Amino acid sequence: MSSGTESYIIVGAGIFGVSTAYHLITKYPNASITLVDRDAFDAESRVAASWDWNKVVRADYDDIVYCELALEAQDVFKSDPLWKPYFHETGLLWTCRDDYGKEVIENYKRLGRKADVKAVSIEEAKKLYGGLLDNADYTGVKEVLVNPTGGWGAAGDSLRAITRKAMELGVKYEVAEVATLLLSKTGKCSGIRTKMGKDLKATHTIIAAGAFTPTLLEYSAVGSGLPNIAAGFRLVAGGITTGMAKLDDQSHAIYGSMPVAFQGYNLELGKSTSKSYLISFLEI
The missing domain is CATH 3.50.50.60 (FAD/NAD(P)-binding domain)
Incomplete structure (x- = not known):
């Protein structure tokens, strides 16, 4: 060309x-x-x-191709001077009602990526981040995936x-x-x-x-x-529903350093399975 x-x-x-x-x-x-x-x-x-709200920066995918692409993007956010100032490595947490967490960990291993990604019990998860997530809804949860390398970018x-x-x-x-x-x-x-x-x-x-x-x-x-x-x-346009809350100084002191949190669940639709997630993160 x-x-x-x-x-x-x-x-x-x-x-x-x-x-x-x-x-x-x-x-x-x-x-x-x-x-x-x-x-x-x-x-x-x-x-x-891509402009409005802050975006999750993660590589926690059960699809290995998505996982590899996201890891490459995450590397850019962590090292490139153009992007690095806007990345906040707050960590990431999933409540898993199936084997999603295990599949993510396996993908990291297959790709030769070393990160402290682990699946923990509900009781252990409740103790993380100073007990911040002690009262979360763990109904039907098998385990909780914790990845300290994830976070969010200021979109x-x-x-x-x-x-x-x-x-x-x-x-x-x-x-x-x-x-x-x-x-x-x-x-x-x-x-x-x-x-x-x-x-x-x-x-x-x-x-x-x-x-x-x-x-x-x-x-x-x-x-x-x-x-x-x-x-x-x-080609059909789609959208998601977003909810936000404005924190006062006292609440921000509690929640300001929390990880990005995903609430994962499965819906059996005939022979197919779909997954949806609720995402929460804060602007600091």
Whole structure:
């Protein structure tokens, strides 16, 4: 790939869009790369799933591929000067109602990763962190997985930091709402058109627009007369319910150093098994 003639439009400046821009400009410093987002990167409030609340940084997966990828990401958070200031290694705790904890520990061993990851009894778990979790709901819990290497990252601060770094390296940032993709009759994409009617063109167009992606593709399908561009059933936006509580100084003194906590459970749905988790962590 030529580093001087390639150009990129990236729709969406959340973590996927910004990370893509950052790695592209690092590898191809002469390329033209433009991020397009409805909000300024340093706006007080943004519509971006990767910006809003702090995110768990963990590698506790029973799937070994996920585990390996997450360990690599965790290593970056712990060592890279760009990310390190925003990582808080508070530890991580799971209540396991099946063999999830054992599978995680086995994955660490298979990958040759040394960490003080262990599965403990409920009685032992109740004594951890000064008895902070003594009154937690342990109904149906077989054991508790404890991993001191996990924690959380300050999402908004991280996103602003990597965006600034990408812009320092030459990435351009355009604040605009995208109306449609610019498509030829054969479906070749040459860029985007904003709602203000401005055309931004590039040799490559990357959509990293999260939940807005199906809507953008639907608009583009209608505008271009190419129905197959629409996502249809292939891409469906989803969401999670989040609850928060504001702590006073006295409560923060108690809970401020608590680990990220997961409440794991199984639901038998016919022959399939699904897992859901409740996550709690604090901003310090």
